[in-house]
Structure formats: C-alpha cells, structure tokens
Amino acid sequence: MVRAPCCEKMGLKRGPWTAEEDMTLVAHIEQHGHSNWRALPKQAGLLRCGKSCRLRWINYLRPDIKRGNFTSEEEDAIIQLHAMLGNRWSTIAARLPGRTDNEIKNVWHTHLKKRLESSSKPSGQAAPKRKAKKPAVAASALEGPTSEPASSPGQSLSISPEQSLSTSSATGYSMASSLENTGCSYSESEEFQIDDSFWSETLAMSVDSSGSGMETGDTFGADSVSPSSRNNEMDFWVTLFMQAGDMQSLSQI
C-alpha cells in the first residue's frame, strides 16, 4: 500500500509553531476536543497537517504538561524503566505524569545515556558537563497553563512505593541488578536471559497475588491483544519484574 506522505498538500505549513497557531489549536481543542486529528486543522483553520497538530498538542500544549528540568527522582525512574522496558518511550512517559515521550526520549539520548555510559567505564570518568536548560521559546510566547513550574507540588511519580521501584539509588540501574539477582541477566543489548525457575516462581506468585489485576492467561495465551489491554500488558511486565525483585529480596531474609 502506498501511503500519502504527511503534509503532502502544497501550502501546508511546516516548522516551528507560532504563538498564534498554538492559541488557535488550544482554543479549538478546548472547544471541540480532538476526536479526529486529520480533520482538526481544517476545522480550526490551521495550515498544518493533523499529525503536526497532534504532536504539538501532545508534546507541548497539553495543559498537564510539566515543564522544566527533570528531577533526579524522575531521571532515576527513567533509567530504571528503560532498563526494564527498553525504548518504549510512551510507556515510560505514562509512568511519569506530565512528561511526554518525546521529552523523555530527548533526555535519555542527551543526558542519561551518556551518564550511564560514563559510569560504566572502569576509569570512572566524570559525566559530561551539562549546560543550563535554555528556556522554551514557544512556551514563553504562549503564556498560560502550559508554562508550569518545573516541579509542581501536587504531582508525583506514578510509581508507588508498593511497586518497589527504588528511586533512592543515585547511580541507577538498581533494577537491573535486582533482575540479575532473580535469575535474569541484564546485558548492554537489553536482552534478558531468564531461567525456568524464575518463570515458575514468578508466575506462581503472579497468580497468587490477586490484587495485581493481572491475568496471566490472557497475556500469555492470546494471539491477539486488544488495544485496551496493551497498557495492562505492559503494566503486567513492569509489575512482574518488580515482583521478581521483591521475591528475591524476600528470599534473602
């Protein structure tokens, strides 16, 4: 199937968004919602493709976007979630309220990846120096709900203490180490090697833990996964690994 390229039509604007465009998009979405991204720019009178509008809204204009530097807590969470999930930025973003997948992806590639690489080197080289984050250009142009302080007091990581995701480790990758303790070996290639005892113990525990809301039969047996269950499935894996970490720590007592 040959797809029509995005913004194929001549005259569709590309590049950075202006404050006027932002306001038009926000006003239209607040009034009509965004049930149909493809039709939205036409309805709103924007010379943009729907894809561009969606990206702008998701990554920048959404009222619940948290702007500003990532806290060390958030960075640790990203590192640990990335160790578990890989480059599933949207899944990681879902666990960091107010943060977008694009933002997390950028932070990973610019800061966290380098930090991990440098910390993994035996010579113990210092992490690359970081410059102060420059102010967002368009954000300053659009004053309003999006220009929220970096760390709003009401917001917190969606990772609860019950999920045993330690954010106290400043060095990161504590989850990776806990995975190693449970029979999984974590390598740079992000491949988990899991022995049979791990699965038997962990799955047995998953069945026992009725509060987790996981249905192992659906997850492992179904050939097709419905869209609504995709997040649940990912939650399952996250919880599974976390429980595995808990299990190991319990066995050490």
Added chain:
DNA sequence: AAACCCCTCAACCGCTGTGTC
C-alpha cells in the same frame, strides 16, 4: 569580538497497530 564547537529539543519522517468498511 569573532569563530567554532557542542548541546538541546521541537518537529518531522516513516513505520506499525488498530478500527472500519
């Protein structure tokens, strides 16, 4: 002060997944 280098991040591109007919 100017030139260059490097970093950041908004935005784009191409692909995949899902729903509908």
Added chain:
DNA sequence: GGACACAGCGGTTGAGGGGTT
C-alpha cells in the same frame, strides 16, 4: 480476509543558542 484510513510510536534531524577557544 483484504483494503483503506487513521492514530500513535520511535528514530532521526537540524535550527538555535550557549560555551569555549
């Protein structure tokens, strides 16, 4: 079941700006 339309995701790019020489 196939074709199509659309939404969403992840990889990549490049402009802009700050830091360094």
